[in-house]
Amino acid sequence: MLYQRRELLKAAAVVLPSIIAVGIFVYGFIIWSFRVSVSAWDGILPNFTYVGFKNYIETFQTQRFQTDLWNTLFFTIFFLGLTVTTGLALALLLERSVKGEDVFRTIYLFPMAISFVVTGVAWRWIFNPTVGLNALLQKLGIPVTWGWYTDPSTVGPFHVALIPLIIAASWQFSGYTMAMYLAALRGIPEDVIEASMIDGATYFQRLTLVILPLLKPITLSALIVLGHISLKIFDLVYVMTGKGPAFATDFPGIFMFETTFRGNHYAQGAVISMVMLFLVAVVIVPYLVSVFREGRRA
Amino acid sequence: MRRILTGLLLCVVLAATVWAGAQKEEENKVEIFSWWTAGGEAEGLEALIEVFNQKYPEIEVINATVAGGAGSNAKAVLATRMQGGNPPDSFQVHAGHELIDTWVVAGAMEPITFIFEENGFLDKYPKGVIDIISYQGEIYSVPVNIHRSNVLWYNKKVFDQNGLTPPRTFDEFFSVAETLADKGITPLALGDNGIWASTHLLESVLAGSLGPERYRGLWNGTTRWDGAETKRALTTFVRMLEYVNSDHAALSWDAAAQYVADGKAAMTIMGDWAHGYFKSKGLKVGVDYGWSPSPSTSGMFIMLSDSFGLPKGAPHRDAAIKWLTVCASREGQDAFNPKKGSIPSRIDGDRSLYDEYLQAAMDDFASNEIIPSVAHGAAASEAWVTELNDVVSVLVADRDVDKAAAQLQKIADKYAKK
């Protein structure tokens, strides 16, 4: 038993450096960021005078941040909807013993392997109002002069300029949800499927009554992973559109980066980062807790 | 004994020489930090360093440049270096409030009035320039160049074909624009990707509507942003936007200039680096394109300038002072500006070195009322400009003058020092 105790102590000592690193770089830095967010640090030189939640109130009052929150909401809804349905549809189609399945799967999933910066460059060109899709359509005799991501018009609080971004982001992630669903479909025991075949059910009935309910946990996982990605979105937008006309394509991640590292408004940058953290935590923490509980039961 | 003493003495002398040499090694450098990495800017900087090298061959110039993002990368590097107590000997910064509010107020710069006094430079600079580079009665930077912001560039052939003359007032502008629009030509080209080009247009309109004194008042709190006059200026600006190309948000300023070069658009309001752009495309001023002060701003010269200052704790302070003296000298400025495509900030530049447009700009600079540009850091702090850009960005999209005026007043209340 002495051996066991000694070895367990050793085990704790081995992971200690990583725990300390994560403790400092994740938790310590978050606390530090929070400290900056309630300070008077506005400008080049740090100033840690405590000013309470003044910066939070001021930031929430800016039109830019309000627009960002609306954009995040709409982007999240459409991006999740489009990506999950596309991924599920592709997975179900590929599940039907298709010839050349490997090739199709490789094509649908490759966007996940390359940088948002690369895809941003391509999509920026495709939706560029002078050279991209418009030029193609005009060539085909359809006179389109749509502004795409440079169009500042809105439908209620929804900026139409978000549409190209939603398309590009879904293009990037649909393959990922497809891979998740495929893994799950392959995991469904044969006898469950066979049992439903014997009942003479149509494919559609099998889908809605047997397969989709079995895929629920995967859908939840996908929604959580994609949801937290969309709350953090930065790379793709920064490269493809920037903040856009009248913040049509602005997001908290862009605002934070610009205000902090281009405008030197450190306290405001910290405020935005704290709001982002809060939004992500709302999605992730319950999920982590449930995973942790399952782990305990296992 | 004597020999030992001699030996010792020799050793001391030797050590002293080595130490002095090491000191010299330390002393004889000057690190200049800028974002001039390409084109005429880089060539101008090289020419300036050349002048410095002729004067001080013993001092090695370290040309530290950071490219990318129109200076934003360089500014980020500079901020980190200054925060970390590791300043360069001198760095490039927009003259005026961008320098003052970011660095001088933070106590990071030394006043350099003495350089101007000792060299008798004070009367070689227009008063408007001295005002812009001063804070609480002390000068803080040496402006190496002057660019003009309020210039209307137009396609001469398009104007001649339609029997038009460059508009001198807003009324003339709108009648010209109407004529062109009827012909199916975009009257005004704008490329405001990154929004600053719209702010650039707005400053011309503000100066033209309000006049120099009340325009200055916008930045010192004596002119109200939500007053009737400013609102009228904003309304004019919004009306101008009805005549710009629909894809303006997707373009940069040079793409808009290209529209004018191609005759797709007739005019654009841009700083005089547009002149350099047209020249690089092989166009001739007075033949292919022409220029005039932007509508209702004749007699005004909206200036912006790159300058060098003296950070506190510069590792080679004496060499930095020598560098700044060269930057402020006629010789240094005449080496730099013809290549950069700008004019000297002194009034005694050698005219024969400059082209036709730049000579005309020099004349205006010597005789006009000089006022600071806001889009390029002279009139207001960077923080103010950032917020102003945000409002302009929304105004360009929703054209709501009242809302914008109220927001602009709120921002001015925060930043303007009465």
Next chain:
Amino acid sequence: MRAEYALRQKAAARIALYLVLVVGAVFFLVPVYVLLATSLKSFTEVNIQNMWSLPRTVSLEGFAKALEKLGPNFVNSVLLTVPATILSAFLGSINGYIFAKWRFPGANLLFAFVLFGMFIPYQSILIPLVQFLSRIRLYGTLPGLILTHVVYGIPITTLIFRNYYTEIPGSLIEAAQIDGLGLFRIYRHILLPLSAPAFVVVVIWQMTSIWNEFLFAVTITQNPRVQPITVALQNLAGSQIVEWNVQMAGALLAALPPLLVYLLLGKYFIRGLLAGSVKQ
């Protein structure tokens, strides 16, 4: 008769299925077409009239310029990715081993504590990170960026290894413990030889992630001389005159290494991908 009808219906359904799959594939490949077609044109051929057409003559002018401009940054990316990947794979392996096989009291809670680091928006630690790195004089350097990637890579690499080591039968470990082998020797002699598949997954995953990463890179390296290729590509795209062919060639250059890894070792890439969705 009815059988024939059913057969025909079945055939029609099959054709429709393939049609949908092919249309999907075409949509997914549009950006690739755009990148390839534009990058192989000469600058003079890149104009609005033939933006979408194939290049009339294949020109490598774009690639030559992109290589000249982004070559050094490509090297930077290699210098960043290789050490960061090796370090974080090693760290993940040893952490995963402990969390999987040595459940000291509170280990599970600690694991969740580490895992949370995987999901945070990095904006929330960016300001302190920059201050910290400049205080230890690593701001603006590749070593600083390597350190950042190694530390923030701990959660995902630990997770992948832990899941992998959990599958290894406990009886192996117990037998070794009875023989009196210590923690390190069990790792060295029993687990490490079995670790190759997990190492492949982690190495591939970290390599692609670090190569493709943008936010840390753009924040920490402001100087073009040390910037990884993603940041340099963005700067190239943001520069004054739009040379679309050079931009697209640069984009392909930046995409090449991860794409090759994906095409050659896709299976492992997908495993790393799915590990991120915390399937236990």
